[in-house]
Amino acid sequence: MATKTQEGTKTVQAKEPATARNIALPIYLDYQATTPTDPRVVEAMLPYFTTKFGNPHSRNHSFGWEAEEGVETARAQIAALVGANDKEIIFTSGATESNNLAIKGVGRFYKDRRNEIVTVVTEHKCVLDACRHLEEEGFKVTYLAVKQNGLVDLDHLRQAVTDKTALVSVMAVNNEIGVVQPLKEIAAIAHEKGAFFHTDAAQAAGKIPLDVEDMHIDLMSISAHKMYGPKGIGALYVRRKPRVRLHALIHGGGQERGMRSGTLPVPLIVGFGRAAEIAKNEMAKDNERIRRLSDRLFNGINKQLKDVVLNGDREARFPGNLNLSFSYVEGESLMMGIRDIAVSSGSACTSASLEPSYVLRALGVEEEMAHTSIRFGIGRMTTEAEIDYAIETIVKHVKKLREMSPLWEMVQEGIDLKSIQWSDH
Amino acid sequence: MAYGEKLIDHYENPRNIGAMDKHATDVGTGLVGAPACGDVMKLQIKVSAEGIIEDAKFKTFGCGSAIASSSLVTEWVKGKTLDEAESIKNTQIAQHLALPPVKIHCSVLAEDAIKAAIADYRKKSGKPGAAHVNAEPAKVAAE
Numbered sequence: 086m087a088t089k090t091q092e093g094t095k096t097v098q099a100k101e102p103a104t105a106r107n108i109a110l111p112i113y114l115d116y117q118a119t120t121p122t123d124p125r126v127v128e129a130m131l132p133y134f135t136t137k138f139g140n141p142h143s144r145n146h147s148f149g150w151e152a153e154e155g156v157e158t159a160r161a162q163i164a165a166l167v168g169a170n171d172k173e174i175i176f177t178s179g180a181t182e183s184n185n186l187a188i189k190g191v192g193r194f195y196k197d198r199r200n201e202i203v204t205v206v207t208e209h210k211c212v213l214d215a216c217r218h219l220e221e222e223g224f225k226v227t228y229l230a231v232k233q234n235g236l237v238d239l240d241h242l243r244q245a246v247t248d249k250t251a252l253v254s255v256m257a258v259n260n261e262i263g264v265v266q267p268l269k270e271i272a273a274i275a276h277e278k279g280a281f282f283h284t285d286a287a288q289a290a291g292k293i294p295l296d297v298e299d300m301h302i303d304l305m306s307i308s309a310h311k312m313y314g315p316k317g318i319g320a321l322y323v324r325r326k327p328r329v330r331l332h333a334l335i336h337g338g339g340q341e342r343g344m345r346s347g348t349l350p351v352p353l354i355v356g357f358g359r360a361a362e363i364a365k366n367e368m369a370k371d372n373e374r375i376r377r378l379s380d381r382l383f384n385g386i387n388k389q390l391k392d393v394v395l396n397g398d399r400e401a402r403f404p405g406n407l408n409l410s411f412s413y414v415e416g417e418s419l420m421m422g423i424r425d426i427a428v429s430s431g432s433a434c435t436s437a438s439l440e441p442s443y444v445l446r447a448l449g450v451e452e453e454m455a456h457t458s459i460r461f462g463i464g465r466m467t468t469e470a471e472i473d474y475a476i477e478t479i480v481k482h483v484k485k486l487r488e489m490s491p492l493w494e495m496v497q498e499g500i501d502l503k504s505i506q507w508s509d510h
Numbered sequence: 511m512a513y514g515e516k517l518i519d520h521y522e523n524p525r526n527i528g529a530m531d532k533h534a535t536d537v538g539t540g541l542v543g544a545p546a547c548g549d550v551m552k553l554q555i556k557v558s559a560e561g562i563i564e565d566a567k568f569k570t571f572g573c574g575s576a577i578a579s580s581s582l583v584t585e586w587v588k589g590k591t592l593d594e595a596e597s598i599k600n601t602q603i604a605q606h607l608a609l610p611p612v613k614i615h616c617s618v619l620a621e622d623a624i625k626a627a628i629a630d631y632r633k634k635s636g637k638p639g640a641a642h643v644n645a646e647p648a649k650v651a652a653e
Binding site: 413414415417418421422441451452453456488489490491492493494502505507508 | 518545
């Protein structure tokens with residue numbers, strides 16, 4: 086096992102440099118679900134709970150001004166991360182609210198002229214559900230299929246967008262498989278027909294370079310807790326030139342230019358801003374590490390196991406997301422075996438519904454393979470020693486479970502599983 | 511999902527993993543479930559001339575509950591007559607392992623696997639039993 090010390094970066098490490106035998110368990114490899122709040126972020130937030138506690142909308146005293154200054158600094162930090170103007174950043178409770186505001190807000194505002202929405206089947210549930218809601222209000226929604234690599238087929242997109250399309254919504258980085266969609270090309274297609282382009286960048290902001298000007302993005306959803314910030318805060322970028330207009334979902338005091346009323350949660354916003362600042366400054370360094378750890382995990386597993394399949398495009402991906410199918414081993418039983426490694430599964434059995442992941446199914450991954458998939462999320466705090474421990478543990482348990490898998494046995498005997506008439510249950 | 515101790519014990523230390531010669535006349539094989547559903551159980555029994563289950567082996571593709579359910583039934587059927595083994599109910603399995611509601615189908619599958627193995631044995635040995643058999647084993651086409 087590697088006993089090499091950690092690379093000499095100044096990245097904040099949650100754990101001390103450690104060998105594979107000296108690491109804190111359980112290991113967190115579920116960075117798409119959420120990320121730990123960076124200690125530097127927490128530090129920035131603390132004064133805003135106690136001494137700088139004012140309401141940023143109080144105009145008559147220094148408590149309010151101080152809080153407002155915190156908010157506006159954060160707004161600028163977030164705008165800088167994505168190449169936006171401060172005034173184009175609207176704070177929300179998170180990416181789910183941002184996606185709802187973008188889709189329903191824009192849809193409803195332009196409904197008289199344009200009542201069509203184009204999105205993709207592999208979007209996050211909150212995008213799909215917001216779209217379904219608009220269908221009930223009379224919108225026509227097109228849910229585009231994806232190619233086998235998880236990417237949008239631009240020709241299909243071009244056919245789907247019409248001069249009645251109000252909004253094209255395509256996520257930047259997929260939460261389950263990590264593929265990166267060609268945002269600039271998608272924006273161009275939307276704009277040819279005068280539609281706005283929205284992207285759910287919850288998994289992308291702070292992870293891959295994003296520039297709303299260069300990519301011609303009109304609306305973008307961002308979440309703080311996916312980028313080492315606190316939970317409960319997010320933002321929607323709303324372009325001002327040319328201006329995107331939308332109907333608010335939450336009405337009240339008219340904060341956030343009337344697009345989102347409610348007193349701003351100052352500590353969360355300050356933390357979000359600091360997280361954005363750190364992400365911008367350290368993105369290149371973080372990504373270089375994450376790519377190296379991701380390759381180490383992928384190669385380490387593949388050297389010792391056959392029939393492991395990477396889901397989603399090999400190149401167009403955020404390397405911090407590795408979604409692997411371990412053929413002939415059911416995902417939840419593997420998760421039970423590797424209990425001290427926190428991961429997610431595309432298998433049905435982990436959720437209340439017994440359906441395997443709709444994202445994997447959309448890629449044409451067969452159901453039996455979808456049941457064998459595990460998502461590994463690598464992030465800023467992941468260490469080499471943790472990756473080595475994960476490789477060792479995964480290989481051991483996959484081998485053990487394959488030894489007890491009737492499917493593995495049949496395949497080793499040369500039986501084609503498709504030739505068997507399986508019973509229903 | 512939090513699991514009970516017995517379930518985790520069967521998952522971590524599964525009893526009677528393995529395979530027997532499926533062509534032997536004293537061996538009955540039951541293969542139930544489907545890969546697309548995320549569960550496949552193969553249960554085999556070896557039956558003595560007196561009609562007693564002498565040995566049982568299993569292999570399972572499925573979640574921890576499916577593995578534990580099949581491991582448990584291999585223990586239970588050993589030493590039983592075919593009729594006794596056939597009377598094992600999924601509810602007994604579910605209760606013993608404290609399966610959560612969403613995992614009850616795993617115990618149903620284990621019950622089906624026993625029945626399928628017994629049916630296969632009876633068919634091969636030409637000794638139909640008294641009890642009715644309602645689970646058909648999956649057909650292995652390529653052999």
